[in-house]
Amino acid sequence: MLLIHCPYCNKKRPEVEFAYAGEAHIERPNGINQLTMTDEEWSNFMFIRNNIRGEHAERWWHNSGCNMFFNAIRNTQTDKFIMTYKMGENLPTEKQIKAAKK
């Protein structure tokens, strides 16, 4: 079972308190874009995923805790969390990820 650091509770809690919520930073098309988007763009938004083997940006939901969504960088080969960060913060740069690994 994974131990996951919730950036809102600022605590490490067991995986069973959380729900995985898929790849992070996939932007939902806004109302205006929606009118002109092609099928291909819709497909990209709905179905296509990076599915990265390595450092993956993903969403988690502390649904049995503070009930907040947050983002994380996790290595999908080792399942080790590198960092978690609050919703609304930018995708960490490579430099930030490197720093977090130390």
Added chain:
Amino acid sequence: MKFSAISLFANALSGHKKWPSQFPNKDPKKEYDVIIIGGGAHGLGAAYYLASKYGITNVAVLEKGWIGGGNTGRNTTIIRSNYLFDESAALYDHAVDLWDGLSQELNYNVMFSKRGVLMLAHNVHDVQSFKRHVYSNRLNDVDNQWLNPEECKEFCPPLDISSSRRYPVMGGALQMRAGTARHDSVAWGYARAASKLGVDIIQNCEVTGIRRDSLGNVAGVETAKGYLKSKKIGVSAAGNTSVVMEMAGLRFPLESYPLQALVSEPIKPVFPCVVMSNAVHAYISQSDKGELVIGAGTDQYTSYSQRGALHLQEHNLMSICEIFPIFKRMRMLRSWGGVVDVTPDRSPIVGKTPVGGLYVNCGWGTGGFKATPGAANMLAYTIKHNEPHKINAPFNLDRFIGGRLIDEAAAAAVAH
């Protein structure tokens, strides 16, 4: 050499110490007509059918580890074809047709055992949904029948059908033509048969890049054993498909999840069939070695680690004990995980890709073992003709743009 009663007898005389190796370990040639990436049973089967049915023998199967070491050797071997939609019924039933007679065809015992798969209904929704499956299957000429609780008990004596149970058995859908097979044998049998027809099986040969020519078509692959040329490449890399496709600049509608299974200590035969329960969420059968083979669903997060969390096993076993209290005191012997490639509609992708000469067979997720011969044949057909067969045509990549999904996701809730 051909396996037969006589060869078995002759080798018994020499204490079974003189069996020749099943296929040679080869170094790759510089160029092939077709390269298959991934030495699981799907990839090996595709190479076999290319050589045996479609006349292309200058073929290599490149496997990064050892053949069958991926999901082929990690799955719980349930074979069935009672899927809801016409497209799926045709594809999976094609596979079951090929399972019949596969041992003879390959001269290798894949131990296909049609012991029957029983899917239990525990609530009104299950009853309605499974009956719908039975009727839909009947229209597609796929066998599937409805059993009442007493008939379920008769078919599977360890079942407790008393109405006082928390999840009472309200009936079940039984496919008699369904069952299990020996997973390793399927990989080894295809490899041996393909190798005999001239296919090179190359292990410890990870593909690290896909080269394309000036027109954008594939030209060859970079591997751990050097650059190999080929104008046709079939990708059958299961959980690692997204990684391989990225080498050709393609992003796929796939996510890779860990899927676990476990076996108990071996016991005498107690369990005659395969039982699945979507509502309680587990499935079980007994291997020929006597182990109870148990599984359920994937872990919640994507991962390539080939292992999952212990609480999933706990949940899985709680479900088994709920349905079969007689197994409460069994001890579990081993557990393991694989990486399964899951599509948004839980149906596979078998066909062409936007890159010329690049073909794909993926997205089988938690349930592709049953489809092995069918998937392999369809991939081989598509590579040969540069067009899909009518059975795999609906399982194209474009459905995720056009929206014509084959939504088995809604139809089956348990992984198998």
